[in-house]
Every structure is written in C-alpha cells, then in structure tokens.
Amino acid sequence: MEKISQACAANHELNDGKDAINNVSVCGYDSLHQLLAQNLKPQIFQEVSRLLLGLNCGKPLQTISLAEPVKSLSLKHGFDLQAFCFHADKESVREPRIVRVGLIQNSIALPTTAPLSNQKRAIFEKVKPIIEAAGASGVNILCLQEAWMMPFAFCTREKGWCEFAEPVDGESTRFLQDLALRFNMVINHIPRVGDFNESTYYMEGNTGHPVFETAFGKIAINICYGRHHPLNWLAFGLNGAEIVFNPSATVGELSEPMWPIEARNAAIANSYFVGSINRVGTEIFPNPFTSGDGRPQHTDFGHFYGSSHFSAPDASCTPSLSRFRDGLLISDMDLNLCRQLKDKWGFRMTARYELYAEMLARYLKPEFEPQVISDPLLNKKAS
Amino acid sequence: MEKISQACAANHELNDGKDAINNVSVCGYDSLHQLLAQNLKPQIFQEVSRLLLGLNCGKPLQTISLAEPVKSLSLKHGFDLQAFCFHADKESVREPRIVRVGLIQNSIALPTTAPLSNQKRAIFEKVKPIIEAAGASGVNILCLQEAWMMPFAFCTREKGWCEFAEPVDGESTRFLQDLALRFNMVINHIPRVGDFNESTYYMEGNTGHPVFETAFGKIAINICYGRHHPLNWLAFGLNGAEIVFNPSATVGELSEPMWPIEARNAAIANSYFVGSINRVGTEIFPNPFTSGDGRPQHTDFGHFYGSSHFSAPDASCTPSLSRFRDGLLISDMDLNLCRQLKDKWGFRMTARYELYAEMLARYLKPEFEPQVISDPLLNKKAS
Known part of the structure; x- marks a missing residue:
C-alpha cells in the first residue's frame, strides 16, 4: 500500500488520533465504490450505486468475467483489475459495434534518484x-497514462528530466509497438506532456483536435489539463470521436473533486465514451521545490490518486480503479450508443453553433463588451 | 410522501417484493446524502462526503443555523429546509462579498383538472x-423553479395550457414583486418555458446570454435544457456571471444521472456558482398522451425528483434537497471565490478561444471536413 494521501493525513489530524483503527480503515480503502460496497447493506448499496454511477433504473452494472491467467497476473503483480460492460439498444439496421477498451494506471518503479534509463526500464x-x-x-484499444514511463517531474522545473524525451519512434514507442502487434491492439502512447509547469517545458500546439480512425473506432486524446476546457471536448466530438481518452497526472488536494465530474460531463455533452487515466503513488524528487502557494519547500508533488474510470454517453460510468495501486480497467462498449444518445437527446441538433461562433468571435475583439443588464436602481445610485 | 419514483418502482420489481420493509427504506429516502448519513458510520460518512461533495481535505461542510420561526415554517408546511456555507479565502485588498442565496422547489397544489386560476392561486x-x-x-437572491406556478403540462402538447401564460407584469410577477420588496430580495421568476415538447409551444430566442447586474452580484439564468450545452454556460461566464441559476423540470429515468454532473461541471469550468432547481412530485393530466418511445399512452410525465442544490467554482457542492418534498435551500457564498478560482486554475487564461472560434466557424460551413487521421492500414484495405 502506498503512502496515504494528504487528504487522509488531514483526516487523521482532525480526528486527533482518537480512533486510529477506524481512521486506517477509512484511509486505506481502495476506491469510493469499494468503501461503499463494504459499508452499506446490499440493497442500499444498489440504490446508491444507481445514483452515483448513473445506472438505468435498477439494473446493476454488469461485470465481465476474465480468464484465470489474467486474474493470476493481477494477483502475482498486485495490480487492480476490474472489467465492466456498457450496453446499447439492439438496432434493426446496424450491427452492434462492440469494442473492448482498456486503461492502465501505474506508479513509478524506482526512486527518482536512480539513473534515468534504469527508471524507464523498471x-x-x-x-x-x-x-x-x-x-x-482481448482488449482492442488500450490507453496508458500521461508520461507513463517516467516520474511526473515537471513540478521540479529542472531541465535534467528532459532526458526522458524520446523521438516519435523511440524505445517507448517500440516497446508498445511490439506488444500491440503481438495482441493486435491499438495502444495509445502519450510519451510526455507537461501540466502545471507546462510552460517551462512545452509550448501550446497548433495541430487542432485530430481524431484517429483505427480499426476499432474513432478515438481522440485529450491530454491532462485539456479536460478542463469544455471546448476541447466539443472539438473532438465535432471531428467525430467515439472514444476520447484523457491520460492525466493529477493529485488529490487539487483536483480529486473535479475528477469524476469533468469526464462524465464531456461524455454526456458530446455523446461519446471517455476513458480517464491518472497515475498512482507519491513521487519523491531529490531536490526540494516550492509551489508558489506560500508553503515551505517539499520534495513531492502530492499523492496521485489513480481512480481511472470510463464514462458513457448515457451518463453512466464504471467504478474507478484503486486510489493506491497499479491497475487495469477493461470495458466493453457498443459504439452504437454514441449515435443512440445523439438521437435521444438531440444536443447536436439543438446546439446554437452560429450563436456561439459569433459570441466567441466577438469575445476575441479588444472592444468586446459583455452583455450585462443592470438593475435600474443600481444605475440611479451610481449617477 | 409523494408517489415513489419509477426508478424505485423498478427496484421493487427487481427485488421481487421479498423484503418489502427494506425496499421502502431504500425508496422512501429524502436524498442521497441523507441515505448515506443514516447508513454509514460517521467517519466513513465524512470521507464519502468529502469525495462526493468535493470538500477540501477533511473539512466538513459548514451548515448555517436558521432562526426558530424559519424552522417552524418548515415544520408547519412540511417543506425541506437546508442551509450551508461556501467559503473563500480572505483577501488583503478586497472585502469578502458574501451573498445569501436561496432555491425553492415545489410540487403542484391541486389536481391538474381544477380550474387553471385555482391551480395557480393554490x-x-x-x-x-x-x-x-x-x-x-435574510436571503438576498432567490430563484424559483421553471414554470413554478403551473403543472409542467408541455408533455401533453395540448394548447389549453397556454392559458397559464402571463404578460411580463402579470399576477405571478406582481405576487413575487410584493414579496421581493417586503424582504429586499431579488427574486428570479421564470414564468414559463418549454422543454421536451418545447417546439410545440415556443421558438428559440435570439437575445443572447444576458447577465443581470443586481445589488447583490451578477446573475444569469440558464433555463432547463440549456444546461446540456456547455457553450451556454460558457457564454454566461464570458458575460461576467457570478451566479447562474438553472431552473428546471426534469424526471428521474431520463436525467437523474446527469443532474449532479452538468451543474458542477459548469461551476468548475466557468469559475462561478450554480443554483440548480428541479420541481418535485408526479403530475397527472386528464388526457393520456404518448411519448414517441413506443410505450403505451399514460397520464404523467414521470417523477420530478427535486434534488435542488448549489455548486461552487472550487468543485464543491451542497447536499441536495429532498427528492419528494417541497424545499428551500439556502447558501451563503463569498463571490470572491469566483476570481480566486480563476486565478488558481487559469482556465480563462489558457482557453484557446481563437482556436475554438475558428473551429466553430469552420464547422458551420457546408463544406466542413472533420479532422480525421486514418490508420494507413485501414486505407490500404479500403483502396
């Protein structure tokens, strides 16, 4: 088990250590879903799950039973393993388009002080x-977390970590290519991208919001912080994405409340599936750094809380992977659900794109005036 | 207690009536939060609340203690009454800008067969x-639900209900004006607007996304279905809104999974507060109607599940009002939190508005081509 999160540490303090055993049981839980499952009566858990996971009335979430050798790998290597199934209605003209999709979250393997190439190989x-x-x-499309083959070192602002950078066909790509060929999988690989100190390492791109047409469906990648901008999600949708992955690296205190919200909202608003991946663990760096928030210098960025999960266009979602352990989350998804939800809710039809385009074009001009109607009594006071 | 929701009815069926008492206890609950509070140990409930309500590490949500006469009104008239407080950091230059905001959800009072004016007066x-x-x-700004003074009759597509329409200064406005003056409140009043059969009753507007500058802050109204479009929320934000209300009328089977997601996402993405209001109860109409989904004709639209709540720009939210009873939800909010979150996350700064404006302008053209990169192996197969 990883070091407990700062949030849990705060809980410990609040509780004054009066009930250490209970505290540990609250803090050591693997995921919200597991915490609820262990502490609620089955019928109440079912109703709570229905509300939290957005399940259709009363239907429990269907799990996929995986083969024994797969389970053995999970036990032997200690990674979380969960598998679920999203359903779509049967259609009379189109065949179901069921794709099996996987997400992997992982912590680093060696201390950040080890030689970089050893860290990567481990x-x-x-x-x-x-x-x-x-x-x-039998996963068809697999997505790894952001910067999966290195510690998330951008917080340090030190340039030495740039040595993790690789050419497009570098060793990480080749490593994944071999496995992808062996299993006939599409593996998405985000070699490195920055987040909070992004501007120290990268510049904004200008390559738009491309969608990749694979043998198993149209996919897109919304990297990390990109999830905070609803218009990024929209652009992938307008370009025809059916599954959008959000490989991330984010820590508890900062973003955990947003984590389940933004991905599910994107899936709802754009009628596609979303796969959200976050790394796990706490990464200690050799040199202390400050965070511009007045706190004293420290050597870690906080606890990466994992919690990778899938969201579906019908507003449902899977439970999340562990907050502490490496994990593999698998889900079957019938891509027909995307169009079924488009037909049902008509968001694409009812969106006022002309209005929005005009609004944004106006907003970009230096003479932009917000549309504000003031209470006449306020104006009287002011004059 | 209102008729139980269809979702609960479905649960009943699933459970085969084997455990009727337990079923009632699952179905009769007032809100998710209350269900969890009653069934989890306090420490576990605290951690679950932290995750679900997006509270900062370990801090329990602060409630406001209301005066005895207010509590008596709630008891006497049987409406749910809850009050909470969102905090912002103290600043050195600006004073706190604390506003007390209220949301009201209500069911109808008479059968839909009663004379319309009696229904309204009741x-x-x-x-x-x-x-x-x-x-x-001491509420400063109060918002009522969509079409609060009538049944949500749009589902019937019958024109007779248009008699509920009023001029801007009609009796509902005057009723609220008197109370607003008496209590020095800003009351937002959405006299009528359509939803699922909207096109039978209304046309789309072309008045943009106005923000209203009141004595207590800048507010905006995103009516009902408007919440499904992230760009509506964005437009209110660009026009400077600090609190956006979403007066709604929506039923369980259809939208309950989306309800807590979309409002919270809007508050996060646009760094403002959101007040979400939904009516409660099941409304039976005299003439049966069909819903275009193959189900036989019926006389109700489903259960309006209440669950009004506030969301804050820091991703936190209040528990929701009852799923069954009328209710008043009050929250103090320091509007400085809006700018604090803008400063913290920098979404306004990092948004690529030029890119989005260009994308939307391109999307509107008949010759729009989505940006798709196809797997070369796919192309080989096709050619």
Whole structure:
C-alpha cells in the first residue's frame, strides 16, 4: 500500500488520533465504490450505486468475467483489475459495434534518484504484465497514462528530466509497438506532456483536435489539463470521436473533486465514451521545490490518486480503479450508443453553433463588451 | 410522501417484493446524502462526503443555523429546509462579498383538472410561506423553479395550457414583486418555458446570454435544457456571471444521472456558482398522451425528483434537497471565490478561444471536413 494521501493525513489530524483503527480503515480503502460496497447493506448499496454511477433504473452494472491467467497476473503483480460492460439498444439496421477498451494506471518503479534509463526500464518491466493481461483479455484499444514511463517531474522545473524525451519512434514507442502487434491492439502512447509547469517545458500546439480512425473506432486524446476546457471536448466530438481518452497526472488536494465530474460531463455533452487515466503513488524528487502557494519547500508533488474510470454517453460510468495501486480497467462498449444518445437527446441538433461562433468571435475583439443588464436602481445610485 | 419514483418502482420489481420493509427504506429516502448519513458510520460518512461533495481535505461542510420561526415554517408546511456555507479565502485588498442565496422547489397544489386560476392561486399559497422563510432568513437572491406556478403540462402538447401564460407584469410577477420588496430580495421568476415538447409551444430566442447586474452580484439564468450545452454556460461566464441559476423540470429515468454532473461541471469550468432547481412530485393530466418511445399512452410525465442544490467554482457542492418534498435551500457564498478560482486554475487564461472560434466557424460551413487521421492500414484495405 502506498503512502496515504494528504487528504487522509488531514483526516487523521482532525480526528486527533482518537480512533486510529477506524481512521486506517477509512484511509486505506481502495476506491469510493469499494468503501461503499463494504459499508452499506446490499440493497442500499444498489440504490446508491444507481445514483452515483448513473445506472438505468435498477439494473446493476454488469461485470465481465476474465480468464484465470489474467486474474493470476493481477494477483502475482498486485495490480487492480476490474472489467465492466456498457450496453446499447439492439438496432434493426446496424450491427452492434462492440469494442473492448482498456486503461492502465501505474506508479513509478524506482526512486527518482536512480539513473534515468534504469527508471524507464523498471517501469517497462512492471507495465509489461499489465499490458499482457489486457492483451490476454482481448482488449482492442488500450490507453496508458500521461508520461507513463517516467516520474511526473515537471513540478521540479529542472531541465535534467528532459532526458526522458524520446523521438516519435523511440524505445517507448517500440516497446508498445511490439506488444500491440503481438495482441493486435491499438495502444495509445502519450510519451510526455507537461501540466502545471507546462510552460517551462512545452509550448501550446497548433495541430487542432485530430481524431484517429483505427480499426476499432474513432478515438481522440485529450491530454491532462485539456479536460478542463469544455471546448476541447466539443472539438473532438465535432471531428467525430467515439472514444476520447484523457491520460492525466493529477493529485488529490487539487483536483480529486473535479475528477469524476469533468469526464462524465464531456461524455454526456458530446455523446461519446471517455476513458480517464491518472497515475498512482507519491513521487519523491531529490531536490526540494516550492509551489508558489506560500508553503515551505517539499520534495513531492502530492499523492496521485489513480481512480481511472470510463464514462458513457448515457451518463453512466464504471467504478474507478484503486486510489493506491497499479491497475487495469477493461470495458466493453457498443459504439452504437454514441449515435443512440445523439438521437435521444438531440444536443447536436439543438446546439446554437452560429450563436456561439459569433459570441466567441466577438469575445476575441479588444472592444468586446459583455452583455450585462443592470438593475435600474443600481444605475440611479451610481449617477 | 409523494408517489415513489419509477426508478424505485423498478427496484421493487427487481427485488421481487421479498423484503418489502427494506425496499421502502431504500425508496422512501429524502436524498442521497441523507441515505448515506443514516447508513454509514460517521467517519466513513465524512470521507464519502468529502469525495462526493468535493470538500477540501477533511473539512466538513459548514451548515448555517436558521432562526426558530424559519424552522417552524418548515415544520408547519412540511417543506425541506437546508442551509450551508461556501467559503473563500480572505483577501488583503478586497472585502469578502458574501451573498445569501436561496432555491425553492415545489410540487403542484391541486389536481391538474381544477380550474387553471385555482391551480395557480393554490401554488401561490403553498409557495408563499417558503418565500417568507427565505425572507426571514435574510436571503438576498432567490430563484424559483421553471414554470413554478403551473403543472409542467408541455408533455401533453395540448394548447389549453397556454392559458397559464402571463404578460411580463402579470399576477405571478406582481405576487413575487410584493414579496421581493417586503424582504429586499431579488427574486428570479421564470414564468414559463418549454422543454421536451418545447417546439410545440415556443421558438428559440435570439437575445443572447444576458447577465443581470443586481445589488447583490451578477446573475444569469440558464433555463432547463440549456444546461446540456456547455457553450451556454460558457457564454454566461464570458458575460461576467457570478451566479447562474438553472431552473428546471426534469424526471428521474431520463436525467437523474446527469443532474449532479452538468451543474458542477459548469461551476468548475466557468469559475462561478450554480443554483440548480428541479420541481418535485408526479403530475397527472386528464388526457393520456404518448411519448414517441413506443410505450403505451399514460397520464404523467414521470417523477420530478427535486434534488435542488448549489455548486461552487472550487468543485464543491451542497447536499441536495429532498427528492419528494417541497424545499428551500439556502447558501451563503463569498463571490470572491469566483476570481480566486480563476486565478488558481487559469482556465480563462489558457482557453484557446481563437482556436475554438475558428473551429466553430469552420464547422458551420457546408463544406466542413472533420479532422480525421486514418490508420494507413485501414486505407490500404479500403483502396
């Protein structure tokens, strides 16, 4: 078990250590869903799940039973393994388009002080059996977390970490290519991208919001912080994405309340599936750094809380992977659900794109005036 | 207690009536939060609340203690009454800008077969003590639900209900004006607007996304279905809104999974507060109607599940009002939190408005081509 999160540490303090055993049981839980499952009566858990996971009335979420060798890999290597199924209605003209999709979350494998190439190779070694488990489960499309083969070192603002950078066909790509070929999988690979100190390492791109047409469906990648902008999600939707992955690296205190909200909203608003991935663990760096928030210098960025999950266009979602352990989340999804939800809710039809385009064009001009109607009594006071 | 929701009815069926008492206890609950509070140990409930309500690490949500006469009104008239407080950090230059905001949800008061003017007057009578409770609590801005003074009759597509329409200064406005003056409140009044059969009753507007500058802050109204479009929320934000209300009328099977997601996402993405209001109860109409979904004709639109709540720009939210009873939800909010979150996350700064404006302008053209990169192996197959 990883070091407990700062949030849990705060809970410990609040409780004054009066009830240490109970505290540990609250803090050591793997995921919200598991915490509720263990502490609620089955019928109440079912109703709470219905509300939290957005399940259609009364239907429990269907799990997929995985083969024994896959389960053995999970036990042997200690990674969380969960598998679910999103359904769409049967249609009379189109065949179901069921795709099996996987998400992997992982912590780093060696201290950040180890030689960089050793760090990378050790991550390859720990991620390999997880990818093999996905392959053996028949996963068609697999997405790894942001900057999966390195610590999330951008917080340090030190340039030495740039040595993790690779050419497009570098060793990480080749590592994944071999596995992808072996299992006939599409593996999405986000080699590195910055977040909070992004501007120290990268510049904004200008390549738009491309959608990748694979043998298994149209996918897109909304990297990390990109999830905070509803218009990024929209742009992938307008370009025809059916599954959008959000490989991330984010820590508890900062973003955990937003994590389940933004992805589900994107899936609802754009009638596509979303796969959200966050790394796990706490990464300690050799040199202390400050965070511009007045706190004293420290050597870690906080606890990466995992909690990778899938969201569906019908507003449902899967439970999340562990907040502490590596994990593989698998889900079957019938891509027909995307169009079924478009037909049902008509968001694409009712959106006022002309109005929005005009609004944004106006907003960009230096002479932009917000549309404000003031209470006449206020104006009287002011004059 | 209102008729139980269809979702609950479905649960009943699933459970085969084997455990009727337990079923009632699951179905009869007032709100998710209350269900969890009653069934989890306090420490576990605290951690679950932290995750679900997006509270900062370990801090329990602060409630406001209301005066005895207000509580008496709630008891006497049987409406749910809850009051909370959102905090912002103290600043050194700006004073706190604390506003007390209220939301009211209500069911109808007479059968839909009663004379229309009697129906309206009976709703006035039942809503009046709730508004008085808000006034006596010092609420500054109060928002009622969509079409609060009538049944949500749009589902019938019958034109007779148009008689509920009023001029801008009609009796509902005057009723609220008197109370607003008496309590020095801003009361937002949405006299009528359509939803699912909207096109039978209304046309789309072309008045943009106005923000109203009141004595207590800049507010805006995103009516009902408007909440499904992230760009509506964005437009209110660009026009400077600090609180956006979403007066709604929506039923369980259809939208309950989306209800807590869309409002919270809007508050996060646009760094403002959101007040979400939904009516309660099941409304039976004299003439049966069909819903275009193959189900046989029926006389109700489903259960309006209430669950009104506030969301804050820091991703936190209040628990929701009852799923079954009328209710008044009050919250203090320091409007400085809006700018604090803008400063913290920088969404306004990092949004790529030029890119989005260009994307939308392109999307509007008949020759629009989505940006799709196809797997070369796919192309080979096709050619």
